[in-house]
Amino acid sequence: MLKRLLFILTALIIGISQTQAANYEPDEMINISVYEKINPAIVAIEANLPDGFSAGTGCIVREDGLILTGSHVVEDSNDIDITTYNGHTYKGKIVSIMGKNNDLALLKIEAKGKLKTIEFGDSEKVKVGQKVLAIGNPFGFSGTLTQGIVSRIDYAKNKIQTDAAINPGCSGGPIVNSSGEVIGISQSIFNPDNNISNIGIGFAIPINDAKKFIAAVDKK
Numbered sequence: 001m002l003k004r005l006l007f008i009l010t011a012l013i014i015g016i017s018q019t020q021a022a023n024y025e026p027d028e029m030i031n032i033s034v035y036e037k038i039n040p041a042i043v044a045i046e047a048n049l050p051d052g053f054s055a056g057t058g059c060i061v062r063e064d065g066l067i068l069t070g071s072h073v074v075e076d077s078n079d080i081d082i083t084t085y086n087g088h089t090y091k092g093k094i095v096s097i098m099g100k101n102n103d104l105a106l107l108k109i110e111a112k113g114k115l116k117t118i119e120f121g122d123s124e125k126v127k128v129g130q131k132v133l134a135i136g137n138p139f140g141f142s143g144t145l146t147q148g149i150v151s152r153i154d155y156a157k158n159k160i161q162t163d164a165a166i167n168p169g170c171s172g173g174p175i176v177n178s179s180g181e182v183i184g185i186s187q188s189i190f191n192p193d194n195n196i197s198n199i200g201i202g203f204a205i206p207i208n209d210a211k212k213f214i215a216a217v218d219k220k
Contacts (some may be wrong), residue, residue, distance in 0.1 A: 030178050034133055035145050037180040040085050040116035042173065044137040045069055045092070045107075047077040057136040057173030058082065058107065059182060061214060063114040065090075068210055069172030070187060071097045071105040082109050085143060096217045103187050103205060104213050105172075118174060121181030123160065123206035126150055131178055132162055134186060134202075136170030144170075151201075159203040160184045166202035175204045183207050 024032065041060045045067075046053070056073030060066070067082065074080055080092035090109035098104035127150065134146045148164030162175060166186050175184035184204030191199040 031133065031145070031147060034176060034178065034180040035135070038118060038174065038176060038182075039135060039143055039145075041118045042085060042135050042143065043067060044083045044140075044142040044169075045073055045172065046081045046083075047074045048079040049075070049077050055137060055140065055169045056171040057169065057186070059118045059172070059174050059185070060115050061106075061117055063117055065109040065111045065115055066095070066214075067092065067107040067109065068185065068214070069105050069107060070185065071103050073172050074105055074107065080107065082107065083142065084111070084115070096213075096220075098213050102209060102213070104185065104210055106214065106217055118182045119180060120207055120211055121177055121179070121183040123183050123208045126153065126160060126177075126183050126206070128153060132164055132183070133176045133178075134162070134164040134166055134170065134173060135176065136166065136173035136186060138165075138167035138169045140169060148200075154203075158206060158209070159187070160206055162202050162204060163200040164202065165200075166204075185210055 043058045045056045045058050054073050056069055058067040058069035061068050081089055082092040083089045092107040092109050095106040095108050130150050136144055138144050146165035148162050151163050152161035166189050170186045173186045174182040177183050184207055186204050188203050190201040
């Protein structure tokens, strides 16, 4: 009797999952699954800088609270608040700064328990035209998902260009492929109004640069 009940419950759960999936197009299901996979590893960052307030996004790269972001988001700050996807806020400490040209930084928080982490991709395999997703904290709207494509690869400046919406507050956040792997870190946007709003020209630092940065810090 118990085995029969378990069989029925399992069948109902599978049936419900299949029904829910049937309500979405395949492309929508990719977006949903990627977002649900990676959003728990994304944080919102607020920092007090000598010249004012800064807001950005970060990626948790280690379960113990090591976070990757943009150096311009936190550089020279000694007062950093980091909020996880579930609303918990921690004080962040700068571990290392890569510098303005590469614009990467590592932060550390002391969280209770293990944290969800991102999955690294390989930016050398990125192709113009492939679909990408961006997650960030634009204008304080944390956990915002946008989508686009890789518009161009700037080999001279070592940047990935995308038309996925990147706005102020997204710096340091992930650019993700359809498998949920991070292939770039959002850095900047270009437009005629002094980078106030997005017009579809955004730039990201290739994730392979970030992997080298993290490995170098770990060796110290």
